[in-house]
Amino acid sequence: GDMVMKKQSTLDLEFMALLSEVMFGHGFAHYGYFEGGKAPDLTGQSLSNAQQAYFDKLADAIPDGVKTIFEIGSGTGANALALIGRGYDMTLLSPSVQMNQMAREKLPAGTEVIDATLEEFERDDMFDICLYAESFHYIDMTSALAKTERHAREGFVLFDYFRREAHRETDRTHSTHAEFLAALEAQGAFEVVSDEDVTAEIAPTFEIMNYVQTEKLAPFLERFRGELAREKPWRSWVLEKFAGKKLNRLATPSKRPGFFEEQNEYHLMVMKRRN
Numbered sequence: 001g002d003m004v005m006k007k008q009s010t011l012d013l014e015f016m017a018l019l020s021e022v023m024f025g026h027g028f029a030h031y032g033y034f035e036g037g038k039a040p041d042l043t044g045q046s047l048s049n050a051q052q053a054y055f056d057k058l059a060d061a062i063p064d065g066v067k068t069i070f071e072i073g074s075g076t077g078a079n080a081l082a083l084i085g086r087g088y089d090m091t092l093l094s095p096s097v098q099m100n101q102m103a104r105e106k107l108p109a110g111t112e113v114i115d116a117t118l119e120e121f122e123r124d125d126m127f128d129i130c131l132y133a134e135s136f137h138y139i140d141m142t143s144a145l146a147k148t149e150r151h152a153r154e155g156f157v158l159f160d161y162f163r164r165e166a167h168r169e170t171d172r173t174h175s176t177h178a179e180f181l182a183a184l185e186a187q188g189a190f191e192v193v194s195d196e197d198v199t200a201e202i203a204p205t206f207e208i209m210n211y212v213q214t215e216k217l218a219p220f221l222e223r224f225r226g227e228l229a230r231e232k233p234w235r236s237w238v239l240e241k242f243a244g245k246k247l248n249r250l251a252t253p254s255k256r257p258g259f260f261e262e263q264n265e266y267h268l269m270v271m272k273r274r275n
Helices: 002-022 046-059 080-085 097-106 141-151 179-185 202-230 233-252 259-263
Strands: 069-072 089-094 111-114 127-133 152-163 191-197 266-272
Touching: 046 080, 046 152, 046 202, 046 266, 069 080, 080 089, 080 097, 089 097, 097 111, 127 141, 141 152, 141 179, 152 179, 152 191, 179 191, 179 266, 202 233, 202 259, 259 266
Parallel strands: 069 089, 069 127, 089 111, 127 152
Antiparallel strands: 152 266, 191 266
8 A cells, every 4th residue: 555655766766865875975755857758778887877967957946046054855865965066055854864864974064864754853954945856746835835935035946747637646745736836826926937747767777776676686685695595594584584675675576576666657846935
């Protein structure tokens, strides 16, 4: 059900962040952006390059004159670190204590990383913009828009996916694009400056993740668990008891390639406050 999907998508993110951190040192927890909608090859390096391209696309969408950014759902701090490198002043918010710890370790001293959900955040700080990079769909849309109005002086940038109408589920945190536009209109605080559908450019991410999980990770885990069972049965028992299910999930792709595009549409949107 939804809970399983939610768990799986969180695990996908953790897997991507870990892969990105361990293999390439930047820790991006978002999908990749593939120019022309094709992966050059099915390698982790190709995904890493696409994650960098995703970041560049996001950073280029930030309106001129913005100085302070409130990043909501800030992952491992990789986006924030790169944005600080471009001269922005960042404040981060995420309920994931583990990812926040990774963020604090890599960010300049004095960068605030807040352990909370957006719903729990009760301060009146204002920032030039709020930023949602693949995090908006986790939050109840109505409260997210209300909080954005409270904290964003100039507008907000959203780089995330919406459910397609035909795949609308009971999970209310996955709104459709039309529902989002209607909610924005009903709220009346913001108007859309730009709205680009980049589903085709995001989709190859799953082809690569699928390949890495089935062709590389699964055989490696199988060998590792087999050797451990033979040589250190007690340690193997402990690992399987506490992490067996997670390891099984890590080695099993959650979505066949093509599944993401059927179910979702991915948009890069810039909103500005109405005068």
